[in-house]
Amino acid sequence: MDFLLIVYTIGALVALALYKLASFMWSRIASPLRHLPGPPNDSLLRGNVEVLQKEEESVPQDRWAQQYGHTIAYRGLFSTRRLWTVDTRALNHIMTHHTIYQRPLPTRYRLSGVVGPGVLVTEGKQHKQQRRIRNLTEIFTGKSNQLRDCWLEKISKNGGASAQVDALSWLGQATLDIIGRAGFGYEFDALNPTGEINELSEAFLKLFATPPRSRRLFSFLQLNIPLLRLIKTEENHKAEQAQATMRRIGMQLIREKKAAIMAETLEKGREVECKDMKERDLLTLLIRTNMSTDIPEDQRLTDDEVLAQVPTFIVAGHETTSMAVTWALFSLSQQPDMQRKLREELLQVATDSLTMDKLNALPYLDAVVRETLRHHSPVPATTREAFEDDIIPVDTPYTDRYGRTREYIEVKKGDLVFLPILALNRRKEIWGEDAHEFKPERWEHIPKAVASVPGVWGNQLTFIGGPRACIGYRFSLVETKALLFALVRAF
Numbered sequence: 001m002d003f004l005l006i007v008y009t010i011g012a013l014v015a016l017a018l019y020k021l022a023s024f025m026w027s028r029i030a031s032p033l034r035h036l037p038g039p040p041n042d043s044l045l046r047g048n049v050e051v052l053q054k055e056e057e058s059v060p061q062d063r064w065a066q067q068y069g070h071t072i073a074y075r076g077l078f079s080t081r082r083l084w085t086v087d088t089r090a091l092n093h094i095m096t097h098h099t100i101y102q103r104p105l106p107t108r109y110r111l112s113g114v115v116g117p118g119v120l121v122t123e124g125k126q127h128k129q130q131r132r133i134r135n136l137t138e139i140f141t142g143k144s145n146q147l148r149d150c151w152l153e154k155i156s157k158n159g160g161a162s163a164q165v166d167a168l169s170w171l172g173q174a175t176l177d178i179i180g181r182a183g184f185g186y187e188f189d190a191l192n193p194t195g196e197i198n199e200l201s202e203a204f205l206k207l208f209a210t211p212p213r214s215r216r217l218f219s220f221l222q223l224n225i226p227l228l229r230l231i232k233t234e235e236n237h238k239a240e241q242a243q244a245t246m247r248r249i250g251m252q253l254i255r256e257k258k259a260a261i262m263a264e265t266l267e268k269g270r271e272v273e274c275k276d277m278k279e280r281d282l283l284t285l286l287i288r289t290n291m292s293t294d295i296p297e298d299q300r301l302t303d304d305e306v307l308a309q310v311p312t313f314i315v316a317g318h319e320t321t322s323m324a325v326t327w328a329l330f331s332l333s334q335q336p337d338m339q340r341k342l343r344e345e346l347l348q349v350a351t352d353s354l355t356m357d358k359l360n361a362l363p364y365l366d367a368v369v370r371e372t373l374r375h376h377s378p379v380p381a382t383t384r385e386a387f388e389d390d391i392i393p394v395d396t397p398y399t400d401r402y403g404r405t406r407e408y409i410e411v412k413k414g415d416l417v418f419l420p421i422l423a424l425n426r427r428k429e430i431w432g433e434d435a436h437e438f439k440p441e442r443w444e445h446i447p448k449a450v451a452s453v454p455g456v457w458g459n460q461l462t463f464i465g466g467p468r469a470c471i472g473y474r475f476s477l478v479e480t481k482a483l484l485f486a487l488v489r490a491f
Ligand code: HEM
Pocket: 103, 115, 119, 312, 313, 316, 317, 318, 320, 321, 324, 377, 378, 379, 382, 383, 462, 463, 464, 467, 468, 469, 470, 471, 472, 473, 475, 476
């Protein structure tokens, strides 16, 4: 009897899974995206994904645009069609209608706990953010100088003339330290010559480690088939342990910060304002805002929601910036004239600890950072899933598969949309024939067409746009400048 029950249950689960798979496949096959032109399918399982992974993302996309037009559909995993467009009106529509176009569910599962409602607390408060980042600049310059000194020490140990360093790895340690200190007043101490890492760094590394090759397929299936998440792999167990460590340390930090805010409130006899607080990391500011009496009780974040911000900021704000600085150093190493020009500008500054305003007043440094982020966008693309049927307006009509001219794109609930950040940033129609070259000088006279780019910053899509744009971009810009200032001046 028990045996029969097990067989029936398994049978029912398999039937349910097959039904779900069939209805998913049918909805994808019937998607109106089938009317769009696009490259032929390369593989039933992987669609055109391999070609995107083999080359720099924007290169095959550029080829597609030339061959099939600026609004096309390519094939993703299991041959499902994805909308790819560089039409700026269409992209603006997608990014501003953030309730229709959300992060795909598998991405959300992978980042679960990463994007919490607390992120919204800081949205729209741009002026305040600016003031906060001014306060954080000291941390950026301090850590940048510490990195410079680590490299100087390596050179001196190597005989005093030169040394070989893995720039991306060192910069990753520096930006981890910066986000720890500036984000939540925590010292990762990753920038240390012994290479030892502390408990939280270790937990973080485990949480985001790539599974071994043999288990990658199963991890991928787990992302897409929720039922499989009931089976726990070694990676799942490790991730759970790491999450528990992060939770313990995060909760401890939250308790300490709350106690410090309470103590300051008691000392002053009134609610403390951000400007007169001793600790000004982002987590303290978030907790303070949350404790403020003008926020209604039902709109306050729980400690868990506040805690969700810790990995959010580490993930979103750490490798992106180290990647940007590494690309800047790489590009400058290829262009000695530009490197010299930048160094000359930086050497005119007498101190090695600049304020945010002084860093922002260096014009060539600004142009180098803008050009790096345009030409080597650390996040080259992102995706959205349509949670409702929709009609997307376009700026420039396109021709569909049957030769008809279309003035809008039709999408069905469940369709995936690709936001081609790098491809748009390098588009010749916007930036001119030299769009694929690294040229900071272009920022002295930018073409009129760039005004149509719907990005939150710098006429580029690097930090995307709309309500879910990067909230750390000002932080990252000053941090990137501080790191380049210290390194290009010294080496
Ligand atoms: C060069 C550096 C950076 C780049 C290129 C970058 C780029 C991006 C992009 C493209 C997104 C949107 C991702 C998506 O929705 O799919 C994003 C979101 C986000 N970024 Fe950044 N980022 C950078 C640095 C930072 C820093 C330093 C922080 C924190 C201090 C940060 C915090 C965030 C957060 C919290 C979100 C999620 C916003 C939301 O969902 O509402 N980022 N970033």
